[in-house]
Amino acid sequence: MPDIAQVLKIEMRRLGRSEVLKEFQPLRDEVLELKEQLRDQRKRMGQLEKQLKQVRSPAPVPKLKAVGEESAGKARLGAASIKRHRLRLKLSQRELGVLLGVSTQTVVQWEAGRSAPRAQHRAKLVQLRHLSRKEVKGLLGEVSG
Numbered sequence: 559m560p561d562i563a564q565v566l567k568i569e570m571r572r573l574g575r576s577e578v579l580k581e582f583q584p585l586r587d588e589v590l591e592l593k594e595q596l597r598d599q600r601k602r603m604g605q606l607e608k609q610l611k612q613v614r615s616p617a618p619v620p621k622l623k624a625v626g627e628e629s630a631g632k633a634r635l636g637a638a639s640i641k642r643h644r645l646r647l648k649l650s651q652r653e654l655g656v657l658l659g660v661s662t663q664t665v666v667q668w669e670a671g672r673s674a675p676r677a678q679h680r681a682k683l684v685q686l687r688h689l690s691r692k693e694v695k696g697l698l699g700e701v702s703g
Contacts, residue, residue, distance in 0.1 A: 633684045637671035643687055644669075647694050657697060658682050 644654050644665075651665040658665075658679050667673040675683060686694065 633680065633687075635675060635680055635683055637669050640665075640675075640683065641669040643683070647686065647689070647691055649694065653698055654686075657686065657694070 644651070649657070651669070652662045655662045655665045659682075660679060664673070668675055689697075
């Protein structure tokens with residue numbers, strides 16, 4: 559016959575476990591609810607980051623028709639000529655930068671003679687030489703609106 563003390567110990571353990579489980583069940587439910595909230599918040603954050611990327615996407619650069627590399631390479635584009643053509647078209651440095659897809663500071667550097675336009679920008683500058691003020695304003699209108 560089993561010892562009564564041993565039977566009591568086993569029964570106390572069983573009752574203790576059931577009481578602990580009763581106490582922990584609300585906590586388990588709360589943890590599950592918090593995990594669900596976290597999952598929903600992560601999903602929402604992903605959606606917001608996607609929207610932010612769309613908002614921060616770079617401004618569209620107007621499409622200038624491609625000019626052959628050889629004709630752009632032969633063209634003489636000095637600091638003075640860049641500035642002269644910009645002034646002829648009545649463009650600000652910022653507007654010229656927008657048309658060419660470069661920063662205003664880059665245009666300032668070109669006009670000061672501290673740097674020279676790369677081949678892709680030389681080609682666009684050559685194209686701008688042959689455009690009228692109206693056509694250039696139209697291109698700027700495409701970009702802004």
